[in-house]
Structure formats: C-alpha cells, structure tokens
Amino acid sequence: MKFGIVVNEGPYTHQASDSALQFARAALAKGHEIVRVFFYNDGVNNGTRLTVPPQDDRNLQKSWSELAAKHGLDLVVCIAAAQRRGVLDAGEAKRHGKDADNIAPGFRISGLGQLVEAAILADRMVTFGD
Numbered sequence: 001m002k003f004g005i006v007v008n009e010g011p012y013t014h015q016a017s018d019s020a021l022q023f024a025r026a027a028l029a030k031g032h033e034i035v036r037v038f039f040y041n042d043g044v045n046n047g048t049r050l051t052v053p054p055q056d057d058r059n060l061q062k063s064w065s066e067l068a069a070k071h072g073l074d075l076v077v078c079i080a081a082a083q084r085r086g087v088l089d090a091g092e093a094k095r096h097g098k099d100a101d102n103i104a105p106g107f108r109i110s111g112l113g114q115l116v117e118a119a120i121l122a123d124r125m126v127t128f129g130d
Contacts, residue, residue, distance in 0.1 A: 002033045003063035004122035006115065008045035009129030011060035012053070016129030017046050023126060028071055030108055036074040036118040037064075039107075043129060044087050047077040061104050068106035076114045083113045 005024060006051050008034050009016035024034055028122040039046050077087060089109045099109070103109060119125050 001027075001036050001120060002120035002123045003027055004035045004115075004125040005037045006125060006127040007037065007039045008022055008041045010042040010045040010125065011051065013042065014129055017043065017060050018058070019129040020128040021059050021060065021067065021076075023128070024067060024073070028067075028088060034071070034073055035113060035122045037068075038076050038079075038115045038118055040078045040115070041081055041129070042085070044085055045074065047082070048087050048101045049104040050103045064106050065106040070123045073106070077107050077109050079102070079109050079111050082087065082109055090105075091124060095114075 007017055007020045011017045020037070024037065027034060041114055046061055046064055048061065051059070053059050064075060067073060079092070082088065083092065086100045088096070088098060089103040090101045092109060
C-alpha cells in the first residue's frame with residue numbers, strides 16, 4: 001500500500017509528530033511505501049535544523065532526517081507555513097533578504113501542490129494533528 005502522511009503539529013507541542021514518525025517506521029517495516037510526508041501548519045517546525053533538544057529527549061528533526069536518508073523519503077515543508085514560522089531554505093532566505101537558512105537535511109520546501117499530488121498517488125492519506 002502507498003501512504004501519504006500529513007503532519008500538522010510541531011515536534012514538541014503535540015504527540016502528532018511522534019505518532020507520524022512511528023507510523024512511517026511501522027509502515028516501511030511492513031513493506032509499504034511512503035509517497036510523501038507533508039509538513040503543514042506548525043508541523044513545518046519539524047523541518048528546522050536549529051532545534052537543540054536536551055540530551056535525554058528525543059530529537060524528532062534528526063529522526064525524520066535519518067528516516068528520509070535511509071528510505072529515500074520525500075519530506076516536504078509547506079512554503080507558506082514555513083515562511084510564517086521562519087523555516088527557510090537557501091533560495092527562500094536569499095529571495096527574502098535573510099542572512100541564513102535553517103532547513104534540515106532531507107527536507108525541502110514546496111507548495112500545496114505537493115500535498116495534492118501525494119493524495120493522488122497514495123492509496124491512503126493519514127493526517128496527524130489538527
């Protein structure tokens with residue numbers, strides 16, 4: 001089965017990101033395909049490389065990046081939601097006159113068309129968070 005995943009909540013404000021990550025791991029372990037993981041609303045905060053959780057806490061950004069690298073996952077951060085929250089790649093930072101970017105490895109910024117395409121390609125869309 002092909003799954004699309006939508007994450008609507010930030011990494012440390014809600015259980016949604018943890019649950020989505022565990023779902024993705026379980027689906028991949030069972031041989032399913034993840035078409036795309038789309039981070040929307042506060043979920044875009046999963047895609048910043050500047051998070052520094054305490055050593056005894058989980059590092060969700062790093063976990064998403066590692067899962068993407070291992071399985072070739074497409075982690076897409078919504079551009080409009082990302083800009084509102086200060087999550088930028090090099091191109092967006094330059095375009096908006098910012099002196100730095102902070103997108104995490106394995107993540108990319110794109111528009112809602114990527115969410116629509118994932119829904120078309122996937123057998124099931126699973127949403128985590130409000």
